Amino acid sequence: MGRWEPDARDRLVRAALDLFSEQGYENTGVAQIAERAGLTKSTYFRHFRDKREVLFGGQDELLELITEGVAGAPESAGALTAVEAALVAVAVAFTEERRANGPRRLAVIASNDELRERDALKMAGFARAMKDALRQRGVSELDADIAAELGILAFRRGYARWLETGGDFAAVARRALEEVRVAAASLERPHPSN
Amino acid sequence: MGRWEPDARDRLVRAALDLFSEQGYENTGVAQIAERAGLTKSTYFRHFRDKREVLFGGQDELLELITEGVAGAPESAGALTAVEAALVAVAVAFTEERRANGPRRLAVIASNDELRERDALKMAGFARAMKDALRQRGVSELDADIAAELGILAFRRGYARWLETGGDFAAVARRALEEVRVAAASLERPHPSN
DNA sequence: ACGGTTGATGAGACCAAGTCCCATCACTTT
DNA sequence: AAAGTGATGGGACTTGGTCTCATCAACCGT
Secondary structure (H helix, E strand, C coil): CCCCCCCHHHHHHHHHHHHHHHHCCCCCCHHHHHHHCCCCHHHHHHHCCCCCHHHCCCHHHHHHHHHHHHHCCCCCCCHHHHHHHHHHHHHHHCCHHHHHHHHHHHHHHHCCHHHHHHHHHHHHHHHHHHHHHHHHCCCCHHHHHHHHHHHHHHHHHHHHHHHHHCCCHHHHHHHHHHHHHHHHHCCCCCCCCC | CCCCCCCHHHHHHHHHHHHHHHHCCCCCCHHHHHHHCCCCHHHHHHHCCCCCHHHCCCHHHHHHHHHHHHHCCCCCCCHHHHHHHHHHHHHHHCCHHHHHHHHHHHHHHHCCHHHHHHHHHHHHHHHHHHHHHHHHCCCCHHHHHHHHHHHHHHHHHHHHHHHHHCCCHHHHHHHHHHHHHHHHHCCCCCCCCC
């Protein structure tokens, strides 16, 4: 495997995040990203299928971790417990470096509709992976849908808190899921007062 | 308000859906859609902001209906009951004509990643509208998130069933939400056997 | 050491989506 | 009849994205 300057992909990611933060997503061209990374447009599109994808690397890895996490849960575990296993399994991908770039990345995504679209699709992909893996365990269609949706909600909330507080993602995500589980179980009661 | 052939927008929608169904989304150009509608590319982009949007018309209307539906629920209603009100309120937009085009529209969307992205964003927008309207009623952040997510799930399931069975969307959506509510309430128990 | 293979890159043509600006035409108003 | 308004047509232009071919660094076997 030949190589010149190593880590072309990482350089592209960093260049893109920098430029998006400095000038905004829409004012940054792919050619410009490639240039700052010491590469060309051609090479950029060899590493990422489009301009957005540079901000969403490593989703395939997460999909696999989710699937394996759900599948690897104890036989006797319920749907939400299997989802919990998925969140724990996914934690290995949430490194310190990822956390460092998290806030800037989130800010850029929030600033642009195309990027929010991509983000929504990624989340839907996670939910789909959870649902499919749950169905594989014999969970009903409806229960799988619900557990997956609640799992993604917990994932999002856990991720946000992890960016703030740091620490072990698994622990944070577990707590988030537990909160969601408790709240969901008492939801159908008419709410107290305010 | 001058007009030549009326309903330019509708003609574009019909032309797009036809062409997408016949040739596939990626093999159809905006210019081609406009041509079949007896218009030009310029005019197309005056009616829709991009190639995808022609398949997602009327979302602003739904957002308003959702917000009003949640806000208009009785003071004493819980979060999920307010969500139910939103689903009922939204039903006025689900006409017979919409139902007729539904299956083809769904098939086209399912066939392409860009379109699934847009769809995911739209759904996220609905969830966001529900959540915000719930918070306006004093529902906690967590409860609002959960209720909105379950509401969207019921919406999707209700929509799918409505396309098959027809009838009043409100009734179908209500039943879907009730199923989701019951299943969610008994979810944390380890599942029975199968 | 040498030539061939491999894999990543560069270069440039090309297409379609999307933006902009200005001219035009149908219809309305005064 | 003249002026105004709103929707449309037309075409130049930018850029995201694809495709093909050439190039160059590293590796590999003899």
